[in-house]
Amino acid sequence: MSISSKSKAFLIATQVARVILGLIFLVFGLNGFFHFIPIPPAEGIAGEFAFGLSKAPYFYPFMMSVQVVAGVLLLSGLFVPFAVVLLFPITLHIVLFHLMLAPESLGMTLLIMTTHLLLIIKYWPVYKPVFNIPNAWKARPAI
Helix, strand or coil, X not given: CCHHHHHHHHHHHHHHHHHHHHHHHHXXXXXXXXXXXXXXXXXXXXXXXXXXXXXCCCHHHHHXXXXXXXXXXXXXXXXXXXXXXXXXXXXXXXXXXXXXXXXXXXXXXXXXXXXXXXXXXXXXXXXXXXXXXXXXXXXXXXX
16 A cells, blocks of 8 residues: 555545544434433443433533534534544543443444544644643743
8 A cells, every 4th residue: 555545545534533423423412402312221330420410400411512513513524623622521431431330332432432533643733732741831921
């Protein structure tokens, strides 16, 4: 495989990842409001955790709203690096929830994390300045 065909394959893979991640978050975000996909309640400690989160009346509506907005951004191709950053805490929560509390359902979790990491790699040049620690600690002149 030549370098250009590797680049083309990576471009296609990231476009597919963007659409998959956008669809997942848009559909499940909308499902949080309209309940068109029946989701069985979690059992055991996972159920207790989900129940605890539901007691904060803002949590689920806010999280579902973020998922819908970010899903639309990913599907439209607008502000994709922002959408990826916006969704990363939710993705991390999903991964940790399933690793620690509900390991029997890791399939979708792995798909979400894999597509998310692929998009982070693609947009790393956009994120890299944020992690430029030496410049972050330099004194800046007062305005």
